[in-house]
Amino acid sequence: MPEAVIGVIGGSGLYQMEGMSEVEEIQVETPFGAPSDVITVGKVEGVPMAFLPRHGRGHRLSPSEVPVRANIWALKSLGVQYVVSVSAVGSLREDYAPRDLVIPDQLFDRTKSRVNSFFEGGIVVHCPFADPFCPDLSTLLLQSAQELGDVTVHEGGTYVCMEGPLFSTKAESNTNRKLGFDLIGMTALPEAKLAREAELCYGMIACVTDYDCWHDTHDAVTVEMVVANLSANVANAQRILRAVAQKVAFGREDAACQCGTALASAIMTDPSRIPTDVKEKYSLLVEKYLS
Ligand SMILES: CSC[C@H]1O[C@H](OP(=O)(O)O)[C@H](O)[C@@H]1O
Numbered sequence: 001m002p003e004a005v006i007g008v009i010g011g012s013g014l015y016q017m018e019g020m021s022e023v024e025e026i027q028v029e030t031p032f033g034a035p036s037d038v039i040t041v042g043k044v045e046g047v048p049m050a051f052l053p054r055h056g057r058g059h060r061l062s063p064s065e066v067p068v069r070a071n072i073w074a075l076k077s078l079g080v081q082y083v084v085s086v087s088a089v090g091s092l093r094e095d096y097a098p099r100d101l102v103i104p105d106q107l108f109d110r111t112k113s114r115v116n117s118f119f120e121g122g123i124v125v126h127c128p129f130a131d132p133f134c135p136d137l138s139t140l141l142l143q144s145a146q147e148l149g150d151v152t153v154h155e156g157g158t159y160v161c162m163e164g165p166l167f168s169t170k171a172e173s174n175t176n177r178k179l180g181f182d183l184i185g186m187t188a189l190p191e192a193k194l195a196r197e198a199e200l201c202y203g204m205i206a207c208v209t210d211y212d213c214w215h216d217t218h219d220a221v222t223v224e225m226v227v228a229n230l231s232a233n234v235a236n237a238q239r240i241l242r243a244v245a246q247k248v249a250f251g252r253e254d255a256a257c258q259c260g261t262a263l264a265s266a267i268m269t270d271p272s273r274i275p276t277d278v279k280e281k282y283s284l285l286v287e288k289y290l291s
């Protein structure tokens with residue numbers, strides 16, 4: 001199997017990575033089934049990258065249907081260390097305007113029916129998650145966006161993840177604003193949690209597509225509005241990805257973040273009590289701690 005240092009999960013409007021060379025399409029199987037689609041592995045600016053469209057090509061999977069465990073496992077199995085999510089988001093504050101980009105730094109979970117962990121069936125793991133986004137990767141994303149010089153990018157913000165697929169009511173949107181949330185979307189969770197369990201650095205380029213439905217002088221969000229604003233943003237997201245790929249090309253051996261050791265003191269179960277078949281199933285994630 002080809003290897004890649006950086007994995008990109010393309011959200012709404014981003015179904016392929018432009019400018020990739022030496023491209024191979026790989027159908028990866030995982031203990032959690034198949035990912036959203038084939039994974040495209042190739043080189044971007046000479047750096048090996050894996051690209052996966054979160055909703056599948058043609059946007060076939062709703063946010064609740066995305067096979068998140070398979071997606072993260074598949075990227076890990078390709079050697080990925082850095083995962084960048086590109087996501088369409090609604091803005092809950094005036095100064096984060098449609099077509100701006102945001103590198104968020106916090107998440108709030110309002111999902112209702114999603115599996116949040118890889119670990120089950122005889123192995124219990126509690127990972128730290130106070131800072132859900134990798135600070136190092138987020139800094140690289142921010143710097144790369146700023147270096148473009150012609151995009152508006154905001155540093156930080158709390159993304160509240162709703163279940164969807166319907167957009168929020170006005171009561172929900174206004175409440176989310178009062179609670180201090182900055183952005184709303186439907187897909188960052190459990191993706192960020194699973195990336196942490198897989199010891200991957202996870203960061204997001206959030207593309208603001210609308211003001212949800214709270215803003216008196218803007219129409220409530222529609223898919224048409226999202227798509228129109230996204231097409232303007234996706235090209236910029238790809239420019240940032242090209243720059244970031246070059247900055248992470250050599251992997252994270254000297255990284256300051258803790259992402260690569262997130263499981264080091266998180267496995268609660270007495271190793272002697274973990275059944276052999278469970279150890280085997282999870283070897284991609286836990287072998288270095290259990291052998
Ligand atoms: C098409 S608007 C709603 C849709 O867009 C976002 O998806 P993604 O994060 O994959 O870009 C949002 O979370 C919803 O799934």
Ligand SMILES: Nc1ncnc2[nH]cnc12
Pocket residue numbers: 088089090091162167168184185186209210211212213221226
């Ligand atoms: N307003 C919104 N609510 C939830 N997800 C979104 N994705 C893009 N805009 C959104």
